[in-house]
Amino acid sequence: MQKEEKEITKWRKYPNAKPENCAMMIIDMQNDFINENGRYADWGIDISHMVRTVEPIKKVINFCREMNIPIIAARFIIRDLVEYGIGWKIRPLIVQGGLREGSWGVEIIDELEISSQKGDWIIDRPRFSCFFSTRLELLLRGLNRKTLIVTGVLTNQCVESTIRDAQMRDFEVLELLDCVGTMGGTMMDPITREKAKIAAEELHCASLRAVTFGLGDVIPSQELIGELGKISK
Amino acid sequence: MQKEEKEITKWRKYPNAKPENCAMMIIDMQNDFINENGRYADWGIDISHMVRTVEPIKKVINFCREMNIPIIAARFIIRDLVEYGIGWKIRPLIVQGGLREGSWGVEIIDELEISSQKGDWIIDRPRFSCFFSTRLELLLRGLNRKTLIVTGVLTNQCVESTIRDAQMRDFEVLELLDCVGTMGGTMMDPITREKAKIAAEELHCASLRAVTFGLGDVIPSQELIGELGKISK
Amino acid sequence: MQKEEKEITKWRKYPNAKPENCAMMIIDMQNDFINENGRYADWGIDISHMVRTVEPIKKVINFCREMNIPIIAARFIIRDLVEYGIGWKIRPLIVQGGLREGSWGVEIIDELEISSQKGDWIIDRPRFSCFFSTRLELLLRGLNRKTLIVTGVLTNQCVESTIRDAQMRDFEVLELLDCVGTMGGTMMDPITREKAKIAAEELHCASLRAVTFGLGDVIPSQELIGELGKISK
């Protein structure tokens, strides 16, 4: 007799998020990643999948400002290779430059109008996860926020690493699928062991699925805005 | 004029690993995950993709014992829901039982013959990453090992979270693709928002690709054995 | 005109602790430290200042069991020098033995009747602070306890390091002065640069003062029992 298969995860793990418990994370929306004059575009990388997040992120920012949901923007910054650890073996392009302390490239793109004068928080770090060797966890506990609205780039790198770290610390993650983006590119496929051009969207969807599988909720930004807006009335 | 696309990552990031720098990680090869009488099988989950790792892992263990490469086995253990954090919202099946302190289910499967008497190290923890709230990093630095041979389950959960944490701490990761496995299942697809049956192999490959993209090397166990064996002669 | 001196700290920082927010920490009350047949006594160290804590700790344990305050006992355990880091340069006696995994010496002294069967939690680690590379913080958050009743040995070493780490993580510390103890001994005085015999009580008081100065509250156990008992009625 075959056993009945159980549900391996819930579709919505945190269906009842409340605005007063939320903080918004904006990860690495920096010129070097998102601006057409930034390093990534300059290296010939197609940044369009990341650029597509700008408009929806702006709407979420406006909504969070209205709802008094704190906004925390993270930046990936290194002074030089000393701080980059084994990163240069993984992303050799960075050896030449990019994401450097004090440069225009590390600034958050102007369109988002992030500013500590407005009360936004800025977290800088030299590794993927925004929790790793930063004060982010302290800040979230100080703000008394347990639900993270997650946006930014790259879906499968810094965003997913931050989500994994959030889940381990018992923060509830709401990842906004239209507000996270990545890049594709030519790389060896570990299974076929042939060079393959992998689309940004493919890597993006794979990461969103990994989140749904066991890390948090993945929903469109309009849906979240609708849900939180309704609760607050 | 179109810019030439740069290589986004190296295929082999750490081609020159040496046995004297390596430690082998065996993640969550516990009865509840891998044994046909364990909880996961009991819940009706198809564990075959995880079970297929047992034989290749045994070979890697034997090789590591010959080469004096230390073996570190990690176990996922909780006493009760107090230690499981928000995990129960993500994996509701665990509320009923499984992975409980003191039970047969948390023991590492007998076939692997892991034993602290032989000098193997055991790391227990209640979260995905083997680095998170454990002494693993201290142990690796004490052993003076910077290269991690990674095996175990689930490819896309505890294995990938451990790999992400290893990379942030500047440990070089060699993930053995035939020695890591996962499970599939029916879940909502975050993009289509329809229920879909996703195969273990699909989740597995997506995770291996994420590792290749920016976290470490992914190779077959025989290849690693060949490379390390050659160096040591 | 001379400025009036401001109060540099409050005497009681947390005067309103409630039983339902408390957890009791018992640090390193292990045979090797406290038992007359343990390693420390065997090395000729006067352990009487540590032994004097046993009776008051037992009373606090009984009180905590009555009040359903969870009890967390920590043990200092190393398998061998690999796990001891630079500790052997600091405490060379440990090179010979003591505090070793699996030995009688690492067990918590029988008098305290600590047992996971009763619901007590055990935290093992190879460094001074009970928070460092352990799941203690996760556990306290899972138990929803923010106030730590701190007991054990050595006042100025593992106890104080744990208190410092607790304060940084925003846990409120109530150190029970009759339930913590240390050892004295002959050592070079860093100021006079002459060998001096320093009494346990002197090191103990210096540490309690450092806690009062900026880390937490220091009170006798009877006072705490009185305060918490009154609140609960």
Place this chain on the structure above:
Amino acid sequence: MQKEEKEITKWRKYPNAKPENCAMMIIDMQNDFINENGRYADWGIDISHMVRTVEPIKKVINFCREMNIPIIAARFIIRDLVEYGIGWKIRPLIVQGGLREGSWGVEIIDELEISSQKGDWIIDRPRFSCFFSTRLELLLRGLNRKTLIVTGVLTNQCVESTIRDAQMRDFEVLELLDCVGTMGGTMMDPITREKAKIAAEELHCASLRAVTFGLGDVIPSQELIGELGKISK
């Protein structure tokens, strides 16, 4: 028969430090602590014991620049009470102001001429230990430095907490006794439970002794300069 007492610790734990392994830490030499127009002086606190460190620290900085020993200066910074955690229950004066992000008070005193343009590193954080929720450990490993020359204020607070965290991570600590300082003040004595005026020097010496007892080496700056200078020739 009385047992012979064993040496409880070595006087010099790390007698063979080498310049190429060293980094210099300068902790919290900020206007609010050290400058006569800073907050601490303004509150009527006698800052002379801290001010006395300025000249010897300058000499050590000059020596380190000559020897290419990297200099890491840490600052205690909070934006507002959200980031201060339970600190306000411990140091109520800070509620009114001091150590605030963007203020003159958080700047490192001009006399030390610390500057990232010169290659110095700056670490900001809102808790005592310079390791806690910062990238300091990553930086030290990236710089390949395992020996920390420790200077700054307050001996018994941020300095000692940083030293405790350094030791747990296996960094060798050389604390320079003339380059660390603290403040005294009127507080309740935890033993006598009477108000007492405790001198800065008393708290300072107690902390240095705690370091000698089990955390690291405590020596005068001239001695360290002599030792390291000799080795490098």
